[in-house]
Amino acid sequence: MWTIGVADTTFARIDLGGIAASTVEENEEHARVVRYTVPGVKDLPVAAKRLFGQGCDIVIALGMPGKMPIDKQCSHEASTGLIAVQLAEGKHVIEVFVHEDEGADEGELVEIAGERARKHALNALALLRGRTELTAAAGTGRRQGKPDAGPISVVY
Numbered sequence: 001m002w003t004i005g006v007a008d009t010t011f012a013r014i015d016l017g018g019i020a021a022s023t024v025e026e027n028e029e030h031a032r033v034v035r036y037t038v039p040g041v042k043d044l045p046v047a048a049k050r051l052f053g054q055g056c057d058i059v060i061a062l063g064m065p066g067k068m069p070i071d072k073q074c075s076h077e078a079s080t081g082l083i084a085v086q087l088a089e090g091k092h093v094i095e096v097f098v099h100e101d102e103g104a105d106e107g108e109l110v111e112i113a114g115e116r117a118r119k120h121a122l123n124a125l126a127l128l129r130g131r132t133e134l135t136a137a138a139g140t141g142r143r144q145g146k147p148d149a150g151p152i153s154v155v156y
Contacts, residue, residue: 002031002128005051005059011040012064014113016096020060023121031125041065041097042074045081052089058124059085062096062117075099092127096120098145116145 004024008017021033034054036047041063048059061082065075075097082093098116103109123144126133141149 005056007047016062041078
């Protein structure tokens with residue numbers, strides 16, 4: 001059985017953690033979800049670290065930075081912290097950030113957020129299944145929350 005940490009924030013305007021947790025539960029009967037909710041994205045690195053300390057095999061860190069330039073800076077700092085946790089733990093932290101200005105309106109934002117959280121929860125499960133689980137999709141231009149970009153043909 002895998003233990004999957006789901007770290008999310010109260011700052012988010014959509015329950016991204018709930019979407020990720022339900023996706024894991026619907027797609028893997030041998031997984032247990034441990035959720036940890038913090039105020040904002042800059043708190044996610046500590047949440048991820050603590051979830052690993054509670055025996056999690058992987059962490060999905062979800063946040064929704066705002067529209068302002070300071071929000072972009074804060075999301076960058078949070079991302080840097082999440083990378084540091086990955087390196088320290090030797091385990092994946094799947095970062096799922098949905099910026100408030102990604103959608104033209106709230107409806108599009110909900111669609112982007114839902115798709116991104118679901119697809120990254122499935123990516124987390126794939127990584128737990130093995131390091132080659134995603135290999136068949138390498139170079140295919142997959143996107144989470146937006147339409148896939150598709151591959152660019154290259155001759156070797």
